[in-house]
Amino acid sequence: MSPTVTDVALSKSQLAYQWIKARIADGSYVSGYRLVLGAIARQLDVSVVPVREAIRLLESEGLVTFERNVGAQVALIDEAEYVTTMQTLSIVEGAATALSAPHVSAAELSLARSVNERMNATLTDFQPHRFTELNLEFHSALFENCPNPQILDAVHRGWARLQVLRDSSFSFVPGRAAESVREHEAILDLVEAGAPALEIELAARAHRTRTLDAMLAYQASHRH
Secondary structure, X not given: OOOOHHHHHHHHHHHHHHHHHHHHHOOOOOEOOEEOHHHHHHHHOOOHHHHHHHHXXXXXXXXXXXXXXXXXXXXXXXXXXXXXXXXXXXXXXHHHHHHHHHHOOHHHHHHHHHHHHHHHHOOOOOOHHHHHHHHHXXXXXXHOOOOOHHHHXXXXXXXXXXXXXXXXXXXXXXXXXXXXXXXXXXXXXHHHOOOOHHHHXXXXXXXXXXXXXXXXXXXXXXXX
């Protein structure tokens, strides 16, 4: 007896489901990674229909989220590790930024402002991954002069771990990006004005924790 159209569609859906899930499991598709249905369909040599069905199944399992005007993306899988990494990074990066501040040159401040302007320009046609790349470039200009090598190493390890855990926090909370750009300007103003170290540290720390808070609120609203 030959297979029906439904049987074939089901098997293709299962193929797509298993293929995508395996890539989420092995870290090829990290949290925030956009799942472009057409591209996946071409890789699997199937139509978009079974891929869409696979995405719906993964969404029901909490592995994928779907937002209007954003599309499908891999959910934040390891929330606990993300939280502890962001908490730790907020502390060590805040300290590194404060310790680095007296050593940041006018040229480095100018570079940071230029990067932040580029980040602002991306908001009209938002690309979370690119925004996150620029975000690291911005913050690096402000913390790389930290004279404490142990604190600086902790910052580097924190950023590296975040890159493994997710593609971009801003893919989940794109509205946070505009706020982030404004906060960058405020931090730059503090550094340029030679503000007290504690004021700079707390501003940098609060900047990081606001992104964490936005992510946690997003997660709470999408729990099954």
